[in-house]
Amino acid sequence: MQSQSALSRLGRLHSGTAWAVLAVLAVVALVVVPVLHTVLPQDSPLYMPGWMVTLAGRFLCLALVALALDLIWGYTGILSLGHGVFFAMGGYVMGAHLTRVAHDDGSVPNFIQWLDYSDWPWYWAGFESFAFTAVMIALVPGVLAFIFGFLAFRSRVRGVYFAIITQALTFGGMHLFYRTETGFGGDTGLTDFDSLLGFDLAQAQLGLFLASAVVLIMAYLLCRWIVTSKLGRVLTAIRDAETRLRFTGYDPLRYKLFVWVVSAVLCGIAGALYVPQTGVINPSEMAPPQSIEMAIWVALGGRGTLAGAILGAGIVNVVKTWATSAYPDLWLYILGGIFIGVTLFLPHGVVGLLRRRKEASQ
Amino acid sequence: MRTTAWTLCRALTVCVLLALPLTAAAMDSADERVQELDENPEAAAERELASVAGRELDAGTAEVLAGLATTDRATLEQAIEQVAALQDPEALPTLFALRDRRLYFTDDQTLIIEDSDDGSLREAVTGRERPDLETSQLSQPRVTNTVRRALRPTIAALQIFSDDDAARRAAADELAENPQPELREAIKRAAEEEDDAATERLLNIALAQLDLDSEDDARRLEAVKLIAEVRANRLRSDLAAMTGRDDDGNYVEPVAEIREAAAAGVRAIDRRAAFASFASNFVYGLSMGSVLLLAAMGLAIVFGLMGVINMAHGELLMIGAYTTYVTQNLFALLAPEWFHYYLVAAVPLAFVVTAVVGILMERGIIRFLYHRPLETLLATWGISLILIQTVRWLFGAQNVAVSSPPWFAGSVQLMQGVSLSTSRVGVILFAVFVVALVWYLMNRTRLGLEVRAVMQNRDMAAVLGVPAKRVDMWTFAVGAGVAGLGGVALSQIVNVGPEMGQNYIVDSFMVVVLGGVGNLLGPVFSALGIGVTTKFLEPAAGAVLATILVFAAIILFIQWRPQGIFALKGRAADD
Numbered sequence: 001m002q003s004q005s006a007l008s009r010l011g012r013l014h015s016g017t018a019w020a021v022l023a024v025l026a027v028v029a030l031v032v033v034p035v036l037h038t039v040l041p042q043d044s045p046l047y048m049p050g051w052m053v054t055l056a057g058r059f060l061c062l063a064l065v066a067l068a069l070d071l072i073w074g075y076t077g078i079l080s081l082g083h084g085v086f087f088a089m090g091g092y093v094m095g096a097h098l099t100r101v102a103h104d105d106g107s108v109p110n111f112i113q114w115l116d117y118s119d120w121p122w123y124w125a126g127f128e129s130f131a132f133t134a135v136m137i138a139l140v141p142g143v144l145a146f147i148f149g150f151l152a153f154r155s156r157v158r159g160v161y162f163a164i165i166t167q168a169l170t171f172g173g174m175h176l177f178y179r180t181e182t183g184f185g186g187d188t189g190l191t192d193f194d195s196l197l198g199f200d201l202a203q204a205q206l207g208l209f210l211a212s213a214v215v216l217i218m219a220y221l222l223c224r225w226i227v228t229s230k231l232g233r234v235l236t237a238i239r240d241a242e243t244r245l246r247f248t249g250y251d252p253l254r255y256k257l258f259v260w261v262v263s264a265v266l267c268g269i270a271g272a273l274y275v276p277q278t279g280v281i282n283p284s285e286m287a288p289p290q291s292i293e294m295a296i297w298v299a300l301g302g303r304g305t306l307a308g309a310i311l312g313a314g315i316v317n318v319v320k321t322w323a324t325s326a327y328p329d330l331w332l333y334i335l336g337g338i339f340i341g342v343t344l345f346l347p348h349g350v351v352g353l354l355r356r357r358k359e360a361s362q
Numbered sequence: 363m364r365t366t367a368w369t370l371c372r373a374l375t376v377c378v379l380l381a382l383p384l385t386a387a388a389m390d391s392a393d394e395r396v397q398e399l400d401e402n403p404e405a406a407a408e409r410e411l412a413s414v415a416g417r418e419l420d421a422g423t424a425e426v427l428a429g430l431a432t433t434d435r436a437t438l439e440q441a442i443e444q445v446a447a448l449q450d451p452e453a454l455p456t457l458f459a460l461r462d463r464r465l466y467f468t469d470d471q472t473l474i475i476e477d478s479d480d481g482s483l484r485e486a487v488t489g490r491e492r493p494d495l496e497t498s499q500l501s502q503p504r505v506t507n508t509v510r511r512a513l514r515p516t517i518a519a520l521q522i523f524s525d526d527d528a529a530r531r532a533a534a535d536e537l538a539e540n541p542q543p544e545l546r547e548a549i550k551r552a553a554e555e556e557d558d559a560a561t562e563r564l565l566n567i568a569l570a571q572l573d574l575d576s577e578d579d580a581r582r583l584e585a586v587k588l589i590a591e592v593r594a595n596r597l598r599s600d601l602a603a604m605t606g607r608d609d610d611g612n613y614v615e616p617v618a619e620i621r622e623a624a625a626a627g628v629r630a631i632d633r634r635a636a637f638a639s640f641a642s643n644f645v646y647g648l649s650m651g652s653v654l655l656l657a658a659m660g661l662a663i664v665f666g667l668m669g670v671i672n673m674a675h676g677e678l679l680m681i682g683a684y685t686t687y688v689t690q691n692l693f694a695l696l697a698p699e700w701f702h703y704y705l706v707a708a709v710p711l712a713f714v715v716t717a718v719v720g721i722l723m724e725r726g727i728i729r730f731l732y733h734r735p736l737e738t739l740l741a742t743w744g745i746s747l748i749l750i751q752t753v754r755w756l757f758g759a760q761n762v763a764v765s766s767p768p769w770f771a772g773s774v775q776l777m778q779g780v781s782l783s784t785s786r787v788g789v790i791l792f793a794v795f796v797v798a799l800v801w802y803l804m805n806r807t808r809l810g811l812e813v814r815a816v817m818q819n820r821d822m823a824a825v826l827g828v829p830a831k832r833v834d835m836w837t838f839a840v841g842a843g844v845a846g847l848g849g850v851a852l853s854q855i856v857n858v859g860p861e862m863g864q865n866y867i868v869d870s871f872m873v874v875v876l877g878g879v880g881n882l883l884g885p886v887f888s889a890l891g892i893g894v895t896t897k898f899l900e901p902a903a904g905a906v907l908a909t910i911l912v913f914a915a916i917i918l919f920i921q922w923r924p925q926g927i928f929a930l931k932g933r934a935a936d937d
Contacts, residue, residue, distance in 0.1 A: 175910055288868060
């Protein structure tokens with residue numbers, strides 16, 4: 001009985017077609033990419049070199065960020081311009097673990113020595129264990145989001161005010177981590193990693209890509225589960241008419257806080273997966289422009305559609321990777337143009353456009 | 363009316379678009395002119411003083427100066443002492459030349475000075491030019507550190523009778539730091555003649571310091587009291603030493619009365635130091651607050667009154683600063699004789715240029731998004747990226763050099779131990795001017811009346827014949843123009859570069875959110891409050907941590923008063 005109801009719940013997550021599309025994408029990520037990377041000979045035109053696998057893995061992490069942001073902005077109507085701070089917190093936790101692993105011979109990195117510590121400071125304790133790190137990846141951004149969200153939502157800070165305060169949060173975080181005395185490497189951040197869970201990072205591209213893909217699929221299903229549940233209906237109600245919802249007896253605080261923390265934790269996980277693939281984490285990840293750029297991924301793809309968020313993150317980052325190397329002077333024009341064009345002409349994003357096409361043709 | 367305004371807008375747009383590439387091309391050559399015109403006035407004054415051309419010394423001075431023509435160190439020191447005893451300011455150019463190793467002498471002991479300006483060789487006594495000589499044929503006195511130590515108070519002793527106020531003060535400062543007993547009478551005479559209060563104080567400190575070592579009890583007491591009276595911080599340790607005991611347990615100062623006076627003096631100096639540090643924190647805080655206020659004032663109109671989230675606000679500041687730069691260079695090219703007053707012209711120009719950019723933004727993009735604040739945020743962010751890249755393309759990615767006019771150089775001493783650079787004082791005064799201007803625009807003009815009407819009740823204002831959409835445009839233009847004024851101020855105190863605006867966007871929003879939207883008094887209080895709080899936290903926490911603490915404090919403050927310091931009451935507050 002129990003299993004049957006769980007199955008029917010899964011069925012309600014998606015239509016049959018959507019499940020099929022998801023399955024196809026999962027197969028592409030989990031089977032086709034490994035085959036292209038490992039089985040094909042290197043001179044084959046379809047061979048996928050290691051850097052491309054890493055690049056794809058990084059895009060998957062950024063898609064996870066877009067997913068987290070869509071949950072809070074697209075569905076609950078709370079625009080955060082500070083998700084970079086949660087991403088960076090996850091990244092720093094993973095970076096701390098990798099730094100400790102790289103220094104398992106008892107030495108300490110230079111930036112610790114410069115602070116006149118002979119040993120690791122107390123807040124670096126525990127990061128030599130992966131299990132502890134895994135817990136902290138969720139806990140650090142989660143607790144930060146909980147405290148911040150509780151204060152902000154309790155005093156009913158909404159809309160643009162909330163957006164501005166989140167921006168101050170990430171701005172403050174950036175300045176805090178730029179200080180060398182904070183003990184996380186100052187402006188160079190954490191780098192010089194060598195291995196994760198015993199695997200050499202230089203050889204682990206495919207493993208990290210697969211981990212990112214699995215996490216993204218699971219996170220997608222989790223978000224889908226949230227937005228199709230009764231909780232999801234309440235979230236949408238908060239977005240559309242918060243005051244009315246409050247008068248019908250709901251307390252928006254706990255719903256907002258829940259989805260805010262979930263979003264922050266997803267973002268932290270994305271950061272943790274991102275760092276071993278880029279090999280560095282530094283405070284510039286918390287710069288306000290980074291966080292604002294995240295919002296445009298969601299807006300371009302289509303707010304309030306999870307697939308749209310992933311699609312938007314993909315489009316912007318592919319274009320960015322291409323443009324910053326091919327036409328570096330034009331990239332800001334392109335990005336600025338996307339910002340203006342999407343808000344003026346594509347209020348529902350690419351997915352909204354496709355949907356309208358489909359309805360018009362029917 | 364409507365058509366006139368439109369024609370004006372179009373004409374201005376065309377002008378701006380045409381002018382941009384032209385000015386950008388002219389900027390490179392202009393930069394060099396700016397460097398020539400922007401000369402340090404203090405250096406010029408000292409050059410004047412050191413110049414020997416056309417001076418004739420009297421025979422007595424000439425005879426003493428001739429003693430400097432020696433390579434022997436001991437003789438040289440003796441000669442310097444003799445020059446000091448002479449007390450003739452005419453000897454100064456020769457001493458400067460000695461200090462700067464520009465003094466030579468011929469085989470027949472004629473002193474020759476190498477002019478610091480053109481390198482010509484002149485006789486020290488007559489000022490006559492000697493084109494027949496070359497430095498390689500001449501001998502030079504050996505200037506060792508001992509000589510230099512002897513030279514400094516000598517120069518000071520001569521300079522305290524100079525006609526130039528700044529030169530006298532510098533001399534007095536040197537003497538207060540390092541008084542020579544043999545100069546006591548000279549210092550005393552100078553102190554009696556001096557009419558500049560600060561210089562007189564320094565001379566008195568020098569005298570008191572000499573008297574502290576005197577054998578005469580009355581003189582010592584007098585000196586201690588004087589030091590206490592003028593709160594001479596640099597002599598605090600001397601006074602403190604007088605109250606203690608030496609290694610044998612005897613008092614350093616045998617007379618009890620003087621000991622007590624010294625202890626009282628130490629306390630007085632400490633109280634003054636505490637007050638001075640409080641006052642300087644406060645003044646620096648006000649200075650930082652007025653920078654914040656200038657940066658945020660335009661946003662207070664655009665966001666506070668209109669509710670438009672203008673993320674390109676920082677770039678409007680940047681455009682204001684670049685307008686200042688262009689004005690400076692145009693002055694250097696076209697009107698060098700007025701160069702030092704280019705700032706005066708930059709203020710209205712920056713207002714107009716940023717207002718035009720603002721009108722283009724409002725008409726082109728923002729007006730389509732009035733009911734969608736979050737979309738406005740993203741669109742204006744896009745505009746800001748495009749503006750940054752455009753400025754980079756026109757003026758290059760590097761910072762550009764904006765020079766401060768000479769009447770903005772130097773510093774103002776507000777009280778003993780608290781001085782503020784003149785440009786900072788100028789920024790504070792400019793902030794007052796901008797606030798007054800905005801107040802006038804909003805409360806005493808037709809436009810201001812219409813802006814307030816539209817803000818309070820848009821539909822009712824429209825029904826009564828206020829053209830709401832046009833008011834939107836002009837409000838945005840004024841907000842952008844005020845941001846341009848902020849940019850002029852910023853150009854004088856920070857680096858001007860394409861990304862400079864991004865540093866101010868978060869700060870500006872914090873000011874407006876904390877101050878509360880819909881009024882102009884709020885931002886004034888919140889900007890000054892943030893500035894002063896940050897400066898008081900800085901000594902204990904460090905600059906970065908202070909900023910973070912202030913951010914945290916703002917977030918907590920919003921808990922207590924979600925609508926800011928000055929919340930609107932009534933219908934307008936119901937959002």
